[in-house]
Amino acid sequence: MFNNKIKNICCIGAGYVGGPTMAVFANHCLNIKITVSDINEKRINAWNDSDISNLPIYEPGLDTLISRSRNKNLFFTTNIKESIAEADLIFLSVNTPTKSKGIGAGKASDLKWVEASARQIAKFSRGHTIVVEKSTLPVRTAKTIEKILSESQEIDENQEKKTFSVLSNPEFLSEGNAINDLERPDRVLIGGEDQSAINLLVDLYLNWVPREKIILTNIWSSELSKLTANAFLAQRISSINAISSLCEATGADIKQVSKAIGMDTRIGNKFLLPGPGFGGSCFQKDILNLVYLCEYYNLHEVAAYWEGVININNWQKDRIFKLIVIKLFGTVFEKKLAILGFSFKANTNDTRNSASIQICKNLIEEGAILSIYDPKVGSNQIDEDLNLPFHKTNSKKNMQWTKTDSIQSAIKDCHAIIILTEWDEFQKIQWESLIKKMKRPAWIFDTRSVVDVSKAEQAGFNVWQIGNYTS
Ligand code: UDX
Ligand code: UDX
Numbered sequence: 001m002f003n004n005k006i007k008n009i010c011c012i013g014a015g016y017v018g019g020p021t022m023a024v025f026a027n028h029c030l031n032i033k034i035t036v037s038d039i040n041e042k043r044i045n046a047w048n049d050s051d052i053s054n055l056p057i058y059e060p061g062l063d064t065l066i067s068r069s070r071n072k073n074l075f076f077t078t079n080i081k082e083s084i085a086e087a088d089l090i091f092l093s094v095n096t097p098t099k100s101k102g103i104g105a106g107k108a109s110d111l112k113w114v115e116a117s118a119r120q121i122a123k124f125s126r127g128h129t130i131v132v133e134k135s136t137l138p139v140r141t142a143k144t145i146e147k148i149l150s151e152s153q154e155i156d157e158n159q160e161k162k163t164f165s166v167l168s169n170p171e172f173l174s175e176g177n178a179i180n181d182l183e184r185p186d187r188v189l190i191g192g193e194d195q196s197a198i199n200l201l202v203d204l205y206l207n208w209v210p211r212e213k214i215i216l217t218n219i220w221s222s223e224l225s226k227l228t229a230n231a232f233l234a235q236r237i238s239s240i241n242a243i244s245s246l247c248e249a250t251g252a253d254i255k256q257v258s259k260a261i262g263m264d265t266r267i268g269n270k271f272l273l274p275g276p277g278f279g280g281s282c283f284q285k286d287i288l289n290l291v292y293l294c295e296y297y298n299l300h301e302v303a304a305y306w307e308g309v310i311n312i313n314n315w316q317k318d319r320i321f322k323l324i325v326i327k328l329f330g331t332v333f334e335k336k337l338a339i340l341g342f343s344f345k346a347n348t349n350d351t352r353n354s355a356s357i358q359i360c361k362n363l364i365e366e367g368a369i370l371s372i373y374d375p376k377v378g379s380n381q382i383d384e385d386l387n388l389p390f391h392k393t394n395s396k397k398n399m400q401w402t403k404t405d406s407i408q409s410a411i412k413d414c415h416a417i418i419i420l421t422e423w424d425e426f427q428k429i430q431w432e433s434l435i436k437k438m439k440r441p442a443w444i445f446d447t448r449s450v451v452d453v454s455k456a457e458q459a460g461f462n463v464w465q466i467g468n469y470t471s
Contacts, residue, residue, distance in 0.1 A: 006032060006130075006200055010083040012117045013093035014038035014047055014076060016057055016178075016281070016350060017134060017171050021093070023065040024182040026074035028207040035075045035083040047076035058349040058376045061179035084124040089200070091169075092117055092145075093134040098285050107292035109138050109285065118145045121164075122152035128163045130197045134171050136230070136282060138289050139223045142166045142191075165197035168219050170226035175280065176347030188214045191222020227286045227293075231306055234283040236271045238312040244274035244467035245319065254467025255449065274467045276355035276420055276447040277316040279344030284310060284353055317355050320466075321362040324445050327464060328415060333367035336439075338410040339401075341421025341448075342374040342382055349376035355447075356420040357385045360401070364388065370401040373410035375423055379403035408437070416443035419450060426450050431459035 009025065011018045014036045026034045038044050046056035048070075052063045066074070077083055084090065094113040099105050114135060121131060131149065133142060149164040168191035173181040188205050192198050202214055217225070240258065247254045254274050262269030278284075287306050294303035325332055344354035351357065360370055364386070372382060382403055404410040407425070411417055411434050419426055427450045435442050444456055446465040453463050464470055 006088045006204060008032065008086045009034045009089050009091065010087035011036045011091040011093050011134075012038075012080065012084075012120075013091075013095065013135070014040070014043055014056075015093065015095060016059075016175055016348075017173065018091065018093035019047065019055075019057060020059055020062055020065075020173065020178040021091070021134065021171060021182060022074060023062060023069065024179065024208075025204070026069035026072075027065050029204060030073060032204075033073055033075070033086070035077055035086065037077050037080045037083040039078065039080070041078050044076050044078050058347075059175065059178050060347055065179065080120060081124045084121055084129075085126055087125070087129060089130040089132060089204075090121055090125075091132050091134045093171075095281070096135050096137060096285070097281075098288050104292055107288040107295075109289050111137070111141065111144070114141065114145065115148065118148040119152070122149050122154050122162070125154075125162055125164075126157070127160065128165070130165045130167060130194075130200065132201065133166070133168045133223070136170060136226050136286055136289075137168075137223055139220055139227070139293060141223065142168055142219045165192070165194035166219070167192035167194070167197055167201060168222035169201060170222060172226070172229065175350055176345055183208065185209060185213060189217065189222050189225060190214065191217045191219040193219065227290050230282050230286040231290050231309070233271055234278055234287055234313070235306075235309045237273075237275070237278045237283075238309045238316075240272050240274050241277065241316045242312050245316075247467040248469055251469040253469070257467075273422075274449065275316075275422075276320055276359060276466075277313045279353040279355050279357075280350070281352040284313070314358075317358045318362075320355075320445070320447055321359050323464065324363070324416065324418060325366055327443060327445075327462075331366070332363055332415075334369060335367075335415045336369045336371060336413050337363060338407075338414040338417045339370050339372040340374075340407065340410065340417060340419045340426050341423055342372055342377045342385075343421050346422045346424065349378075349381075351377055351381055351385050354385070354420075359418070359420065361386055361388075364400045369399060371404050371410045371412075371414065372401055373404045373407055374421065375425065407434075412437050413439060414442075415439045416445060418445045419448055422448040422450050431456045431461060435460045 009032055011022045018036055022034050022036045043056045046054055052067055055063060094117055096109040096111060096114060099108050099110040146166045154162050170189055188209055190198055190201055205214055244254045258272040261267050262272050287310055291303045291307050339360060342356045343349060343351055388400060442461050444451055444461045444463045449466055453465055456463050
């Protein structure tokens with residue numbers, strides 16, 4: 001039905017997925033004009049900022065790609081109408097957070113932005129348009145999009161009825177490693193029925209992805225595969241975190257256990273690092289989505305099984321908070337504590353669902369005064385995430401937290417250092433020089449296994465490390 005080559009691509013949503021994904025497409029598809037549009041003007045201005053260090057998201061290697069293609073074949077705009085009208089193919093990359101109220105609250109995905117985008121596509125598109133779901137969506141969302149598009153009865157300016165093909169092409173990039181994941185994906189998954197639309201999308205990827213890595217499925221399998229991949233990954237983290245607590249109780253060492261099980265090729269050695277609990281925009285949301293779906297289909301045992309992954313994740317954050325309080329003589333009231341790392345993992349400025357948020361909130365609730373250091377997260381973001389009713393930055397007495405610009409200033413006069421993100425620089429800390437500036441006894445709580453425990457102990461610290469037995 002539609003055999004032209006793709007000349008114009010539009011991506012709706014200039015976020016952590018849309019931005020890097022389109023940067024990689026632009027670098028490999030030089031003859032295609034790619035426009036990334038977003039309703040958030042501030043974000044678009046940041047993508048267009050002539051100072052490349054002001055990009056709205058931090059992702060290693062992204063600045064180089066953007067400098068190479070921006071305003072050549074890659075454009076960022078708030079003019080959604082024009083970018084949809086020009087496009088032969090549209091990637092939908094808007095956010096789909098968990099619903100906070102109404103039917104399915106706390107579990108189901110909020111599809112209001114997907115639906116709004118579909119309606120805008122119906123209104124502004126011309127001729128035939130391929131619509132590709134990039135956002136992670138509940139299974140069968142493609143049908144909803146298709147229905148909105150096909151029943152819109154819109155005609156274009158040539159008085160012809162608009163036509164659409166809907167494909168699912170979920171993104172598997174992991175933040176902090178996004179460019180590498182996009183350049184060398186383990187697989188590209190395309191779900192759909194319209195063979196000519198599928199061929200056009202495959203052709204785009206063939207510019208840099210080997211054919212054998214591109215797999216084709218029906219649309220429901222594609223949507224469900226994305227949810228399942230994230231659920232399996234998250235399940236691995238909850239599994240290793242559950243075992244980390246058992247190691248701490250018994251004297252086994254989680255690093256040794258991880259190594260031993262990871263050498264079994266059936267298990268594999270990746271994604272076996274214990275931590276303070278998984279964060280990020282996807283894992284929790286996608287599992288909740290899966291749980292909601294299972295409940296809808298009366299598969300209550302299956303729903304409970306996956307919900308267990310989230311329960312362990314919440315428990316991990318809670319137990320870490322509690323053990324910090326217990327080790328600091330049962331109270332952190334008016335004690336200064338240094339928080340190293342606020343993002344949900346290293347090499348990103350993203351804090352969505354970061355374990356740091358809950359742990360910091362709980363410590364503040366207990367009366368602790370936090371000095372927070374993160375190399376990429378700013379104080380406005382921390383303020384928004386902690387969302388405290390009375391954060392009095394001006395009154396020293398009531399100050400609940402401050403953001404510092406270095407590790408050195410964060411730890412000054414602190415009783416403890418709590419490492420929550422595995423940033424490289426935390427692995428290189430010279431502990432002897434730090435302890436002199438701290439209150440004694442001085443503690444390190446290492447939730448990311450980045451500390452050389454014997455060196456830190458030699459320097460005079462008491463150390464608690466995740467998955468490591470301490471009396
Ligand atoms: C999002 C989803 O969270 C994830 O499930 C999906 O797989 C990909 O899209 P991410 O890119 O990380 O991931 O989200 P975010 O950084 O919030 O970006 C989404 C962007 O869409 C925001 O900049 C938002 O302003 C924009 N948006 C949202 C629109 O442009 N139009 C809308 O109607 C709604
Ligand atoms: C994840 C998926 O990996 C990706 O395929 C999908 O597209 C989006 O969701 P992301 O959330 O960006 O990506 O990062 P990921 O590396 O998966 O880490 C998620 C969380 O798990 C982080 O908080 C991380 O610190 C934690 N984690 C990861 C561990 O605690 N241990 C590990 O071994 C790996």
